[in-house]
Amino acid sequence: MANATPRIAPSAFIPRATETRRWSLARFAPIAEIELKGFLQTKSGLLGDLLVGPIVWFALFAAGIGGTISTATDGDPHAYLTFVLPGFLVLQGFGGFTRMIYRTTIDRKWGLLALKRLLGAGGLGYVLALMTVPVIGFLARAAAITAVAVPMGVTIAPGPYALAIALTSVLLSFWTALAILLTSLIRTYQQRDVLLGIIVLPMTFAAPVFYALDAAPAYLRVIALLNPLSYQVMAVRHVFNGENPGWWLAGALAATVAAIVAAVFSVTRGELLGQEG
Amino acid sequence: MPSPALTLRTRDLGKRYSTAPASSGLERPWALRHVTLDLPAGSLIALLGPNGAGKSTFIHLLCGAIAPTEGAVGALPPGTRLGWCSQQQAIDWYLNVWENVLMGARLSGIGRAESQRLTQRALEAVHLTDKAYAQTDTLSGGQLQRVQIARALVARPDILILDEPTVGLDIEAAESLLAELRRRADAGTLVLVSSHDLGLLERWCNQVLLLANGQVAAFEPRDAFMHRFAGAETLELTRSQAAALPDRTHGRLREAGITVVPPAPDTRPEVLILQVPRGTPLGTVLALIEPDATVLDVQRRTPGLREAYLALAGVGTAPASPNANDLTSV
Numbered sequence: 133m134a135n136a137t138p139r140i141a142p143s144a145f146i147p148r149a150t151e152t153r154r155w156s157l158a159r160f161a162p163i164a165e166i167e168l169k170g171f172l173q174t175k176s177g178l179l180g181d182l183l184v185g186p187i188v189w190f191a192l193f194a195a196g197i198g199g200t201i202s203t204a205t206d207g208d209p210h211a212y213l214t215f216v217l218p219g220f221l222v223l224q225g226f227g228g229f230t231r232m233i234y235r236t237t238i239d240r241k242w243g244l245l246a247l248k249r250l251l252g253a254g255g256l257g258y259v260l261a262l263m264t265v266p267v268i269g270f271l272a273r274a275a276a277i278t279a280v281a282v283p284m285g286v287t288i289a290p291g292p293y294a295l296a297i298a299l300t301s302v303l304l305s306f307w308t309a310l311a312i313l314l315t316s317l318i319r320t321y322q323q324r325d326v327l328l329g330i331i332v333l334p335m336t337f338a339a340p341v342f343y344a345l346d347a348a349p350a351y352l353r354v355i356a357l358l359n360p361l362s363y364q365v366m367a368v369r370h371v372f373n374g375e376n377p378g379w380w381l382a383g384a385l386a387a388t389v390a391a392i393v394a395a396v397f398s399v400t401r402g403e404l405l406g407q408e409g
Numbered sequence: 410m411p412s413p414a415l416t417l418r419t420r421d422l423g424k425r426y427s428t429a430p431a432s433s434g435l436e437r438p439w440a441l442r443h444v445t446l447d448l449p450a451g452s453l454i455a456l457l458g459p460n461g462a463g464k465s466t467f468i469h470l471l472c473g474a475i476a477p478t479e480g481a482v483g484a485l486p487p488g489t490r491l492g493w494c495s496q497q498q499a500i501d502w503y504l505n506v507w508e509n510v511l512m513g514a515r516l517s518g519i520g521r522a523e524s525q526r527l528t529q530r531a532l533e534a535v536h537l538t539d540k541a542y543a544q545t546d547t548l549s550g551g552q553l554q555r556v557q558i559a560r561a562l563v564a565r566p567d568i569l570i571l572d573e574p575t576v577g578l579d580i581e582a583a584e585s586l587l588a589e590l591r592r593r594a595d596a597g598t599l600v601l602v603s604s605h606d607l608g609l610l611e612r613w614c615n616q617v618l619l620l621a622n623g624q625v626a627a628f629e630p631r632d633a634f635m636h637r638f639a640g641a642e643t644l645e646l647t648r649s650q651a652a653a654l655p656d657r658t659h660g661r662l663r664e665a666g667i668t669v670v671p672p673a674p675d676t677r678p679e680v681l682i683l684q685v686p687r688g689t690p691l692g693t694v695l696a697l698i699e700p701d702a703t704v705l706d707v708q709r710r711t712p713g714l715r716e717a718y719l720a721l722a723g724v725g726t727a728p729a730s731p732n733a734n735d736l737t738s739v
Binding site: 158159162163165166169170171173174235238242243244246247248249250252253401403 | 504
């Protein structure tokens with residue numbers, strides 16, 4: 133059709149509702165509330181997710197490995213568990229990554245992200261609100277692990293341990309932000325499943341959680357240095373041991389900040405629908 | 410009273426999807442292009458168009474769910490509150506019905522207590538109070554649709570955009586919804602409704618926005634839209650066989666100023682709909698048809714929104730009216 137109206141540069145025009153409020157914390161509380169309600173709705177999964185899984189991994193798997201190592205090396209049977217504990221805590225933070233991918237895929241695919249932004253959610257508010265449930269879940273898992281670690285003879289210094297847990301709570305936001313970011317690239321459930329299959333397991337075992345980085349084969353050390361989880365594990369382990377985390381912490385924090393910034397941009401600049409009808 | 414400043418505005422709006430990689434050399438199709446409109450407050454606008462006309466794209470652009478490839482879109486004044494009911498089931502499956510609707514109010518910045526009250530009222534409006542605490546995955550398609558509608562209505566937005574809201578609703582629920590939307594439009598809300606239920610829209614809307622091939626084919630008051638056919642009437646001929654009309658019959662009809670209206674998806678194949686000048690003798694029409702087809706029954710009707718839509722949406726395949734070339738009313 134003929135169009136007599138002169139062109140107006142988009143920059144001179146009012147912005148789209150969803151392009152504004154990028155760094156605003158608006159609607160943080162309602163979105164965090166929604167996330168918490170959604171989390172608590174899955175009652176049947178909570179017990180296994182928050183208690184059974186972490187305890188089984190620590191009290192059975194890690195303790196078994198620790199026993200084997202102490203027998204072979206004629207060492208302290210509790211030393212290995214003390215070594216594993218900080219990395220194991222970080223692994224609990226990483227454990228929320230899969231759930232977050234599922235959660236944010238739903239938000240984007242079904243238009244809920246667009247709806248939340250349209251109704252006034254700030255970009256930063258949305259991203260930070262999504263981090264509340266992973267933090268709560270992590271703290272519950274950390275409490276469960278602590279409850280079994282102490283009776284098992286793991287040496288815990290309260291101050292550094294509390295600091296290690298606080299640091300892990302901050303660093304796990306990297307995984308939430310990464311999930312939001314990756315979801316902006318996912319168009320189908322198949323892509324999501326492939327992505328999870330490629331990322332989660334290799335990352336878990338390519339980080340020095342169950343082994344010392346210095347003692348690992350050369351190829352594994354190289355892979356571990358490319359793995360963001362390694363920086364988190366090493367930083368938290370140093371803090372747990374009362375040592376200076378140095379570049380490990382700097383690397384982990386830089387990656388976290390970068391991921392959050394990228395996630396905020398992805399929910400305020402990109403297409404907010406995962407599919408187009 | 411309607412706020413005179415409240416407007417949903419687009420300028421040279423266009424959207425092209427990147428379905429083919431740039432390296433493929435294939436031209437990416439425009440789903441929507443050159444849309445310049447000011448949608449005014451206080452109106453219930455029927456958004457019409459055949460499948461693929463760009464209705465959902467237009468709505469997603471208005472809501473900011475997708476970014477325009479060119480042009481601009483926005484609501485005036487800044488801070489205007491929008492409510493959106495998506496064609497897809499934008500339901501949070503982790504939440505129950507009450508929490509899904511409450512979400513609409515809380516996310517609009519309304520306090521907890523007031524949100525609870527508005528949620529109750531919105532669920533009453535869509536007759537869903539008995540399912541308030543049901544899990545969403547136990548609901549039927551129509552009930553899920555009502556959850557979305559309640560969530561769109563709950564915060565009493567200044568602008569309401571609903572994409573196929575009557576899909577899955579029974580007749581009473583659809584009528585009730587449109588009546589509620591009309592009440593809100595009369596109170597100053599800008600309501601845009603996309604639907605294929607033309608009978609329903611004809612009764613309740615007061616503006617028509619027709620998209621065809623990704624462009625605006627018409628945007629005008631409903632009565633003006635239908636008035637294009639004031640000098641015409643429609644004959645619905647039931648034939649003995651569902652055969653296509655031969656070219657010579659088309660030629661005879663064209664010479665007599667009679668237009669064959671493209672059939673709607675639900676039109677029976679043996680039915681032929683003709684748009685004829687008002688007062689054309691029935692015998693004249695039958696004389697043009699019957700050499701090639703046996704007519705069993707004839708119904709004469711004054712054209713409504715349906716006929717106007719069918720003629721205009723089919724621009725290019727069937728000349729709609731003497732003014733078909735100046736349908737660009739924006």
